[in-house]
Amino acid sequence: MTGFEKLVDGYLNDALTREQTEELAAMVNGSPELRERFLEWARLEGMLKSRFPPDSARIGMAERIGRCLKGNHDRRTTGDEVRKGIERFRRAGGGERRGYARFGYAALLMVGVAVFSWWYAARRQGGAESALHARLRGCRGTVDVFRRGRTIPSREGLRLFRGDRIRTGDAACAVIQYDGEGTRVDVSRRTDVRFGERDGGKRVELAGGRVELAVDPRNEASALRVITPHAEVSVVGTVFGVAVDGPAEGPSGVNPPASRTRVETYQGEVKVTRKADNSEVPLAEGQLVSLTDSGEREMDVSGISGWDGFQKGAGGEVLRRFRWAFDRGPPRGFLLLQGGWSWKKTAPEHGTRGIMVPDGKMLGRGKGFVGGFPFRVGDKPFKIAFRGGTSAEAGQTYFCMVLLAKEAPDALSVCYRRWWQRKRLGKIDTEYWFQGKRVVQTMSGRRGAYVQSVTESKHPHDRIALVLEKVNVDEIRLREVGEDELPEALRSEASWERLKDSMPYSQGWTQTELKRQKW
Amino acid sequence: MAGQDLDVLEKVRRGDASAYIELVHRYQNRLRSVLSFYCHSAEEIEEFTQDAFVEGFTHIDRFDPSRPFFPWLRTIAVNILRMELRRKDREKRLGAVYLRRVQMARVEVPGAEEREASDALALDHCLEKLSPRNSRLIEEKYRRGRSYGELADMFGAAEDALRTRMLRIRQKLKQCIRRFRIERERPAP
Numbered sequence: 001m002t003g004f005e006k007l008v009d010g011y012l013n014d015a016l017t018r019e020q021t022e023e024l025a026a027m028v029n030g031s032p033e034l035r036e037r038f039l040e041w042a043r044l045e046g047m048l049k050s051r052f053p054p055d056s057a058r059i060g061m062a063e064r065i066g067r068c069l070k071g072n073h074d075r076r077t078t079g080d081e082v083r084k085g086i087e088r089f090r091r092a093g094g095g096e097r098r099g100y101a102r103f104g105y106a107a108l109l110m111v112g113v114a115v116f117s118w119w120y121a122a123r124r125q126g127g128a129e130s131a132l133h134a135r136l137r138g139c140r141g142t143v144d145v146f147r148r149g150r151t152i153p154s155r156e157g158l159r160l161f162r163g164d165r166i167r168t169g170d171a172a173c174a175v176i177q178y179d180g181e182g183t184r185v186d187v188s189r190r191t192d193v194r195f196g197e198r199d200g201g202k203r204v205e206l207a208g209g210r211v212e213l214a215v216d217p218r219n220e221a222s223a224l225r226v227i228t229p230h231a232e233v234s235v236v237g238t239v240f241g242v243a244v245d246g247p248a249e250g251p252s253g254v255n256p257p258a259s260r261t262r263v264e265t266y267q268g269e270v271k272v273t274r275k276a277d278n279s280e281v282p283l284a285e286g287q288l289v290s291l292t293d294s295g296e297r298e299m300d301v302s303g304i305s306g307w308d309g310f311q312k313g314a315g316g317e318v319l320r321r322f323r324w325a326f327d328r329g330p331p332r333g334f335l336l337l338q339g340g341w342s343w344k345k346t347a348p349e350h351g352t353r354g355i356m357v358p359d360g361k362m363l364g365r366g367k368g369f370v371g372g373f374p375f376r377v378g379d380k381p382f383k384i385a386f387r388g389g390t391s392a393e394a395g396q397t398y399f400c401m402v403l404l405a406k407e408a409p410d411a412l413s414v415c416y417r418r419w420w421q422r423k424r425l426g427k428i429d430t431e432y433w434f435q436g437k438r439v440v441q442t443m444s445g446r447r448g449a450y451v452q453s454v455t456e457s458k459h460p461h462d463r464i465a466l467v468l469e470k471v472n473v474d475e476i477r478l479r480e481v482g483e484d485e486l487p488e489a490l491r492s493e494a495s496w497e498r499l500k501d502s503m504p505y506s507q508g509w510t511q512t513e514l515k516r517q518k519w
Numbered sequence: 520m521a522g523q524d525l526d527v528l529e530k531v532r533r534g535d536a537s538a539y540i541e542l543v544h545r546y547q548n549r550l551r552s553v554l555s556f557y558c559h560s561a562e563e564i565e566e567f568t569q570d571a572f573v574e575g576f577t578h579i580d581r582f583d584p585s586r587p588f589f590p591w592l593r594t595i596a597v598n599i600l601r602m603e604l605r606r607k608d609r610e611k612r613l614g615a616v617y618l619r620r621v622q623m624a625r626v627e628v629p630g631a632e633e634r635e636a637s638d639a640l641a642l643d644h645c646l647e648k649l650s651p652r653n654s655r656l657i658e659e660k661y662r663r664g665r666s667y668g669e670l671a672d673m674f675g676a677a678e679d680a681l682r683t684r685m686l687r688i689r690q691k692l693k694q695c696i697r698r699f700r701i702e703r704e705r706p707a708p
Contacts, residue, residue: 009682009686018615021618025618026614028618028621038621042622044693045559045689046555046558046564047556047639049555049559050552050554050555051639051646052662155562156615157603158562159566
């Protein structure tokens with residue numbers, strides 16, 4: 001067997017690695033002769049498989065199609081269904097059974113009863129297996145598909161059945177596309193999601209992880225519900241993301257979140273129903289909401305604006321969020337990036353001076369870091385302050401941008417949290433978008449070097465994941481403000497410095513003390 | 520057969536959906552055979568076959584009763600393949616997708632329909648020429664879906680030996696099909 005034939009044989013038996021498949025594709029692509037030989041082998045394999053279809057396939061085909069047909073007609077009574085089911089099995093293999101006389105009929109009857117029992121029980125639970133008009137259209141990395149307690153190999157084009165559960169591993173993702181429409185579900189890494197249908201609508205049950213959904217607005221049949229442990233999201237025609245976070249994994253970080261569901265709308269509008277009290281929140285374009293186990297409302301984003309022209313591209317999201325300002329009182333006009341641990345421990349060479357911001361300034365003091373610089377949105381001047389840190393021991397980095405209103409409790413933080421599995425600090429890269437650049441922070445060793453670099457990224461999805469983390473007020477309405485609306489105390493550099501120094505984190509408070517504060 | 524098809528189709532048109540299952544039983548193997556020309560994966564063949572039958576059912580009103588049923592059904596299946604092909608065109612950068620696309624692209628080659636029928640005949644002819652032992656091996660591998668490990672136990676041979684043997688059987692079949700095709704294409708004296 002030549003190398004080429006081995007590869008073809010492996011391909012036809014689904015035994016190739018990805019690299020081998022790429023190698024075979026390159027060979028087939030590069031040589032008309034090899035292409036012809038590949039086609040001959042593939043043709044023969046297909047012919048043999050169709051010439052000898054498994055008995056189960058022949059019967060299964062009729063069953064599956066029978067189920068599909070039912071959807072197009074009124075359902076008959078249960079008795080009729082049973083008779084039809086038995087009739088289907090009889091037709092599928094009746095001729096062969098004639099010679100078996102009584103034993104055959106008795107066995108058939110038992111099979112019929114067993115099938116009916118299973119079908120009826122499954123139907124009562126609303127989980128009878130049936131094909132969905134959806135397929136696995138793309139997958140990368142480890143993607144497990146669970147069907148009725150079994151794992152089936154994931155592959156491009158796999159049709160999903162009601163109740164199918166998809167679980168993605170690290171660095172894996174999957175795309176589910178519904179047939180004949182533009183509705184699709186992008187399943188992110190480390191996500192556990194189940195697909196189904198109910199009352200004629202699509203149903204996506206998200207147990208953990210993140211999905212992004214684009215729902216085709218063209219027809220009513222595209223109506224879709226996303227169910228999470230905390231909320232139900234119903235939608236017709238929009239693009240949005242839903243994420244379910246697990247409980248906090250360690251003591252580090254500021255205000256570690258409880259298990260929660262986040263919903264973010266990119267286009268259109270969705271309706272989010274909190275399970276705890278059945279209250280509904282309409283979520284318009286650009287808004288997001290977070291709901292927790294306890295039913296506590298972490299935020300109300302009904303008034304958030306400034307998402308026009310939202311871009312996934314470089315820096316767009318960060319800079320657009322700078323447009324926010326508070327309506328409740330004179331805004332500070334800056335953002336604070338807040339970190340979760342002391343740099344003193346991990347980057348001693350920088351002492352308490354903290355992060356280097358992209359314009360090269362080293363600002364800040366106290367534990368963690370504080371950096372800042374002025375900027376303008378249109379004609380309106382703003383300042384930004386950063387505060388950040390890496391709690392490497394617990395394996396997470398935590399950044400928050402905190403918008404401060406007049407009173408400290410009226411704080412809205414926008415956080416970026418990144419988790420690592422490793423418990424000890426080896427080398428950690430943290431990436432986020434900043435000023436149109438992708439910023440990569442590299443930190444290595446418990447007492448190692450802290451390096452920040454700025455790089456461009458070509459990957460459209462590499463964007464800073466900003467999450468509204470905590471709001472201690474019932475409602476916040478935001479609008480842009482100009483410098484003339486800022487309090488006098490905040491207009492000068494000196495007052496800016498004073499403000500930074502007055503921040504609790506600059507006072508050297510501990511994590512515990514910090515958590516006690518109402519931000 | 521055409522008359523029987525018409526009876527069934529008439530029932531389906533009158534609203535008896537279950538009658539359509541008769542057509543599924545009648546044509547599923549033939550349709551699989553057509554689709555196997557363009558896909559090697561048993562799952563893909565199954566899915567496209569199912570899709571074609573369901574599409575046929577949902578558009579049964581468009582079927583012209585004065586024409587035979589199967590060619591109409593085949594057209595539906597081929598159109599499904601074309602749609603799949605267009606989709607794969609957009610994703611051809613991936614090796615596995617590219618290879619499947621190469622297979623499916625044959626649907627656009629003129630004369631494919633004749634080739635399908637001719638090759639199916641050829642395969643039947645060539646399978647008959649296999650030795651009983653080889654026939655059994657093929658039957659167990661494909662119809663029963665046995666792994667090489669199971670086959671090794673059954674046939675009392677090493678797995679690698681069985682793989683090589685299976686490859687030789689396929690080579691024989693391939694050559695036989697090619698000869699059969701040439702024979703058929705040769706003009707009668």
